Amino acid sequence: xxxxxxxxxxxxxxxxxxxxxxxxxxxxxxxxxxxxxxxxxxxxxxxxxxxxxxxxxxxxxxxxxxxxxxxxxxxxxxxxxxxxxxxxxxxxxxxxxxxxxxxxxxxxxxxxxxxxxxxxxxxxxxxxxxxxxxxxxxxxxxx
Numbered sequence: 764x765x766x767x768x769x770x771x772x773x774x775x776x777x778x779x780x781x782x783x784x785x786x787x788x789x790x791x792x793x794x795x796x797x798x799x800x801x802x803x804x805x806x807x808x809x810x811x812x813x814x815x816x817x818x819x820x821x822x823x824x825x826x827x828x829x830x831x832x833x834x835x836x837x838x839x840x841x842x843x844x845x846x847x848x849x850x851x852x853x854x855x856x857x858x859x860x861x862x863x864x865x866x867x868x869x870x871x872x873x874x875x876x877x878x879x880x881x882x883x884x885x886x887x888x889x890x891x892x893x894x895x896x897x898x899x900x901x902x903x904x905x906x
Contacts, residue, residue, distance in 0.1 A: 765827050765858055770847035770867065772881050775840040778893070785835050791816060791828060793892050794841055798826045800888040801843065801881065807871050815860065818843075823866035827858055843885070845869060845878045 767773050780790060792811075798818045799809040802825065809818040809825060818826035826843040844867035852865045869876045890897040 765829065765842065766851050766855060767842055768847065768851055770845055770869075770878070772843040772845050772878055772885060773840070774843075774885065774889075776837055776889070778837045780832070780835040780837065787830075787832055790832070790837065791830060794828050794830070795826075797885065797888045797892045798828075798841060798843055800891070801885045802826075802868060802871075804884045804888075805868055805872055805876060805881075807868060817858070819863075820866055820871060823864040824858070824860070825866050825868065825871070843868070843881065845881050846875050 776794075778784075780786075784790065795811055795816075795818055799811075802809045802818070802820075807820060807825075809820055812819050816828050817824050818828075826841055828841045829839050830837055831839045844865065846869040847867045849865055849867060849870065868881065886897040889895070
């Protein structure tokens with residue numbers, strides 16, 4: 764189970780991976796890289812954990828990733844905990860992982876982090892990793 768709620772930056776990239784990026788594992792690792800670079804912009808060192816998907820800071824998950832790829836077109840994506848109320852995670856076993864915690868960028872830096880700034884940083888890092896020109900407004904929903 765996963766949780767999406769206030770204080771999370773949720774991104775559902777829609778990308779045609781053909782012809783040169785037809786590799787599911789590479790795509791997931793690239794999404795992790797985007798998020799690792801994003802949190803680094805705020806002084807936080809994120810890592811990967813062997814055998815687990817997502818971005819971790821120590822023993823706590825800061826970003827969950829869940830993708831769907833059909834005919835090499837991506838959907839679904841990621842949830843980065845920016846200023847999320849972490850109490851919501853106490854009611855579930857996030858991503859089915861019971862022996863690790865969950866954290867947020869705001870908790871790690873000791874102050875509330877503006878989600879709009881994180882969205883801008885994420886878009887820039889996405890452009891770097893995927894070699895694309897990004898427009899933050901293009902994919903924004905009303906919610």
